[in-house]
Amino acid sequence: MTRLSKPLFIRMHASDNVAIVANDGGLKAGTVFADGLQLCEQVPQGHKLALIDLPKGSAVRRYNVAIGYALKDIPAGSWVHERLLEMPTARTLDNLPLATLRPEPMAPLAGYTFEGYRNADGTVGTRNILAITTTVQCVAGVVDFAVKRIKAELLPRFPNVDDVVGLEHSYGCGVAIDAPDAIIPIRTLRNITLNPNFGGEVMVVSLGCEKLQPERLFPPGTIAIVDERHAPDVGHNVDAPLDVVCLQSENHIGFMSMIDAIMATALVHLERLNARRRETVPASALVVGVQCGGSDAFSGVTANPAVGFATDLLVRAGATVMFSETTEVRDGIDQLTARASTPEIAQAMIREMAWYDAYLHKGLVDRSANTTPGNKKGGLSNIVEKAMGSIVKSGSAPISGVLSPGEKLRQKGLMQGLIYAATPASDFICGTLQLAAGMNLHVFTTGRGTPYGLAEVPVIKVATRTDLARRWHDLMDINAGRIADGDASIADVGWELFHLMLEVASGRKKTWAEHWKLHNALVLFNPAPVT
Ligand code: CA
Numbered sequence: 001m002t003r004l005s006k007p008l009f010i011r012m013h014a015s016d017n018v019a020i021v022a023n024d025g026g027l028k029a030g031t032v033f034a035d036g037l038q039l040c041e042q043v044p045q046g047h048k049l050a051l052i053d054l055p056k057g058s059a060v061r062r063y064n065v066a067i068g069y070a071l072k073d074i075p076a077g078s079w080v081h082e083r084l085l086e087m088p089t090a091r092t093l094d095n096l097p098l099a100t101l102r103p104e105p106m107a108p109l110a111g112y113t114f115e116g117y118r119n120a121d122g123t124v125g126t127r128n129i130l131a132i133t134t135t136v137q138c139v140a141g142v143v144d145f146a147v148k149r150i151k152a153e154l155l156p157r158f159p160n161v162d163d164v165v166g167l168e169h170s171y172g173c174g175v176a177i178d179a180p181d182a183i184i185p186i187r188t189l190r191n192i193t194l195n196p197n198f199g200g201e202v203m204v205v206s207l208g209c210e211k212l213q214p215e216r217l218f219p220p221g222t223i224a225i226v227d228e229r230h231a232p233d234v235g236h237n238v239d240a241p242l243d244v245v246c247l248q249s250e251n252h253i254g255f256m257s258m259i260d261a262i263m264a265t266a267l268v269h270l271e272r273l274n275a276r277r278r279e280t281v282p283a284s285a286l287v288v289g290v291q292c293g294g295s296d297a298f299s300g301v302t303a304n305p306a307v308g309f310a311t312d313l314l315v316r317a318g319a320t321v322m323f324s325e326t327t328e329v330r331d332g333i334d335q336l337t338a339r340a341s342t343p344e345i346a347q348a349m350i351r352e353m354a355w356y357d358a359y360l361h362k363g364l365v366d367r368s369a370n371t372t373p374g375n376k377k378g379g380l381s382n383i384v385e386k387a388m389g390s391i392v393k394s395g396s397a398p399i400s401g402v403l404s405p406g407e408k409l410r411q412k413g414l415m416q417g418l419i420y421a422a423t424p425a426s427d428f429i430c431g432t433l434q435l436a437a438g439m440n441l442h443v444f445t446t447g448r449g450t451p452y453g454l455a456e457v458p459v460i461k462v463a464t465r466t467d468l469a470r471r472w473h474d475l476m477d478i479n480a481g482r483i484a485d486g487d488a489s490i491a492d493v494g495w496e497l498f499h500l501m502l503e504v505a506s507g508r509k510k511t512w513a514e515h516w517k518l519h520n521a522l523v524l525f526n527p528a529p530v531t
Contacts, residue, residue, distance in 0.1 A: 013064035046297035046379035063388035082381035109316035112283035123196035124285035136172025136210035158274035179528035188406035191436035208248025284318030289434030293427035296378025296447030298464035300389015303445035303480035309494025311395035325425035328390035348402035352422035453513025
């Protein structure tokens, strides 16, 4: 790692009139850059400086987009912070370009493989995990108790099983379950149960009196989706009844009876999971969810462009990549509808944006509610600037499909390419919805720093700055800050990430979040009323 010795700013586009300070610790007033520009005040690292005089009312441009309008005259060399900018209004969803961009087809990338667990429905797991589905929060404590015992007493006997996870959540009762939007949390929970990393094994712990009855969570036919299998000797039987332990069942006398029943049920599933082996599969079996959180002004300069490069490599290899975070793409909707591969896909994106606009409107806010104090401290003035840096995670491929919150890729016939999976930007809700979509690997970029991790899939974390990568050396898996340091190119870090993804997917490497067992809760997106 080299520390920059010369003062340096990074400009994203030739027509930009602001740039960000690259140096650790920022730069002092009086600093002179190579082109002769002099700072008239201290500018923190990652924050913007005016490259030219910006008269009051003029557009402040970054990423070749107006990220705001100057509220007063800003002389060249000034610190351009959020209090000096008026945010542009959101573009309406009318008259958007539909599938007009037609990017050049990308050359296929052949020959890359990983070692994964093949599932009968054609998906591939990167881990071999027993998941215990819960219908309601009431049973969480009991399931937690049982999972601890299963890990201590049963798991050591099944060396091919990586882990046991209780799918605990806050939904299931005390909710308006017949409200139209209740379909979102219900299908999310159902589809998480069917995530490729759980091998098609389904076991459920229910309380008994809850609104979300097991049969409502898994109506007839839903488990059969996972059982369109070519190898009937493995896994769940299509005709088998749903495997449910019901705590209120009259059979249970005392707490230990419940625990014994959960453990006995788990044993059957552990035996089947343990019989599975990793096989060499093409890289096209990867289903990668990309996300950012705790973003700073470097997110859109280093980590997100490197992820975008890796996204293009994955798409070229025939894999599936999901990008999400509706409030962070809303301001770039015209770029995205232009990039859709068909007008129908562009229309589906517009539908998702309109639904979310209405959802925010009901709460008397707009997409600007997204930015955090940390984002602003990190140099991001507003959601427009944040969005431009967030969208670059999606690389340059055409958008070949759209999922509504909680929907599953394969159910909609989406097996490859770049997919827009509509989710809130909230880290844990986005991750939960990408799990439901069928993600088997998660890539997460951060500038401010977050220890985010999931029990269900490996999470590779990419730091945007060398300073963060140095301080959080045992939490960050890749340092994209080397791009700003001049030590690596976007392509270098993109390839490094691509290779790391194959290693992690194969189980040959663990991410730091896996190493420390850092597991964030599943947070179901419930836009419907609670009661
Ligand atoms: Ca996020």
